[in-house]
Amino acid sequence: xxxxxxxxxxxxxxxxxxxxxxxxxxxxxxxxxxxxxxxxxxxxxxxxxxxxxxxxxxxxxxxxxxxxxxxxxxxxxxxxxxxxxxxxxxxxxxxxxxxxxxxxxxxxxxxxxxxxxxxxxxxxxxxxxxxxxxxxxxxxxxxxxxxxxxxxxxxxxxxxxxxxxxxxxxxxxxxxxxxxxxxxxxxxxxxxxxxxxxxxxxxxxxxxxxxxxxxxxxxxxxxxxxxxxxxxxxxxxxxxxxxxxxxxxxxxxxxxxxxxxxxx
Numbered sequence: 001x002x003x004x005x006x007x008x009x010x011x012x013x014x015x016x017x018x019x020x021x022x023x024x025x026x027x028x029x030x031x032x033x034x035x036x037x038x039x040x041x042x043x044x045x046x047x048x049x050x051x052x053x054x055x056x057x058x059x060x061x062x063x064x065x066x067x068x069x070x071x072x073x074x075x076x077x078x079x080x081x082x083x084x085x086x087x088x089x090x091x092x093x094x095x096x097x098x099x100x101x102x103x104x105x106x107x108x109x110x111x112x113x114x115x116x117x118x119x120x121x122x123x124x125x126x127x128x129x130x131x132x133x134x135x136x137x138x139x140x141x142x143x144x145x146x147x148x149x150x151x152x153x154x155x156x157x158x159x160x161x162x163x164x165x166x167x168x169x170x171x172x173x174x175x176x177x178x179x180x181x182x183x184x185x186x187x188x189x190x191x192x193x194x195x196x197x198x199x200x201x202x203x204x205x206x207x208x209x210x211x212x213x214x215x216x217x218x219x220x221x222x223x224x225x226x227x228x229x230x231x232x233x234x235x236x237x238x239x240x241x242x243x244x245x246x247x248x249x250x251x252x253x254x255x256x257x258x259x260x261x262x263x264x
Contacts, residue, residue, distance in 0.1 A: 008039045009218040013050055013225025020054040020196075020226070021189060021233050023126060023168030023249050024256075028115045031162055032260055035112060042215050043207040044109050049219045051196045053226030058189055061234045069142075082142040086187075089153030089170075090194040096157050097199060101206065108161055116260035118163025123253030129172050130247045137178030141186040148177050152187065156195065163257075166195065171246070182242045189234065 015033055019026035030047040034040065041047060059066065073079040097104070108114060138144050144152075155173030159166035167188045174184035204211075 008037050009221040010225050013222035014229050016050050017226040017229025020230055023165045023171055024253055025163050025165035028163035042210050045207045048203040049200050050222035050226045052200045053223035054230035055196045057227045057230035085149040086190050089149045089191050092153045093156045112264045115163035116257040119253045119257035122168050123250040126246045126250030130245045136180045139180045141183040182238055185238055185241050
């Protein structure tokens with residue numbers, strides 16, 4: 001391997017932070033980059049655990065908003081409803097993720113061709129949806145009907161297959177249900193908090209007996225790098241998609257998927 005393990009962990013952390021909140025599949029990027037770099041973490045825990053860095057970055061950027069939600073929920077029905085909306089959207093993927101955990105880690109994670117095809121298919125979907133003239137019925141992420149939130153949560157289940165993209169699935173689902181581009185991205189941000197935190201906690205617990213101090217050190221490096229880069233992405237993404245949409249991400253997915261199929 002050309003890079004040392006520490007440098008590889010750092011690079012993968014940067015990739016995670018750059019891709020977690022854009023609809024290109026951070027897990028797909030991490031798995032493909034790990035394969036290309038010859039990096040094989042214990043139980044593929046590294047690729048899941050460093051997502052916690054992105055979660056922490058999101059918490060930092062949205063600290064004021066989160067404080068408002070949790071601090072006023074006891075007296076503000078709107079904030080209680082928003083919390084219920086996010087929780088409702090979280091449940092389908094949480095249940096299915098636990099049920100399919102072994103298949104996801106031993107089959108889906110180890111099949112580069114599957115990841116490549118999902119990247120291409122998702123890219124085509126993004127390009128198609130980005131060109132649709134959709135009527136906006138919901139312009140604020142915290143005012144979505146509960147049935148819309150549940151439907152977005154069901155869309156998130158597709159992202160259990162690496163290459164689909166959690167943010168991509170939720171954003172596309174939201175757009176098709178009349179949510180504005182900005183609100184779709186913002187709801188996807190908030191939905192990522194319980195989704196990724198739950199995934200990291202469950203995967204670490206499942207592999208607790210396999211991990212050594214060396215694994216934890218690499219995870220710490222990747223997590224820190226993901227934190228810094230994800231914070232930069234979150235601060236700029238909403239403005240970018242409001243102005244330019246999601247077409248650029250669709251083209252990138254198609255290009256990367258084609259390169260992977262050609263290479264592997």
